Amino acid sequence: MSAAIATPSQNCAALAEQLLQEHQRSARSEDTAAGKPEERRRTARRNFVCWQLVAEFNGVTLPLQEDFQLRLCQDISSGGVSFLSDERPRSEDLVIALGQIPFIFFHVNFARAVRRRDLDGQPLLIGCRFIKRLMG
Numbered sequence: 001m002s003a004a005i006a007t008p009s010q011n012c013a014a015l016a017e018q019l020l021q022e023h024q025r026s027a028r029s030e031d032t033a034a035g036k037p038e039e040r041r042r043t044a045r046r047n048f049v050c051w052q053l054v055a056e057f058n059g060v061t062l063p064l065q066e067d068f069q070l071r072l073c074q075d076i077s078s079g080g081v082s083f084l085s086d087e088r089p090r091s092e093d094l095v096i097a098l099g100q101i102p103f104i105f106f107h108v109n110f111a112r113a114v115r116r117r118d119l120d121g122q123p124l125l126i127g128c129r130f131i132k133r134l135m136g
Helices: 012-028
Strands: 051-056 069-076 080-085 093-098 104-115 124-135
Touching (some): 080 104
Antiparallel strands (some): 051 069
């Protein structure tokens, strides 16, 4: 795992795009061994501590601006992204707007929620898998 932390000057949308492309390339060439439990995380995570916008996604149209909520991301990989939240997403499908205006929007799928008892307020760490880039 990289120790780099996203800063306001870092182009986090470009990083997400690069990681998503890496994931898509590796997924095409990957064989799953029969009989072995599948490891969920196949790629190295990078620290990605920055505020990004997240909203529920109906699979067709982008959410309205007022539907997005600011979430503190924690890490990112070519397969997905995680962020902190007080509650589990109500929808399996989400949109995350990465970077600065103009945002790059990604469709992500809720994968897992883990209580972070080591943090004030004990928020949930929400893990999501990248599905595809939407626009931006």
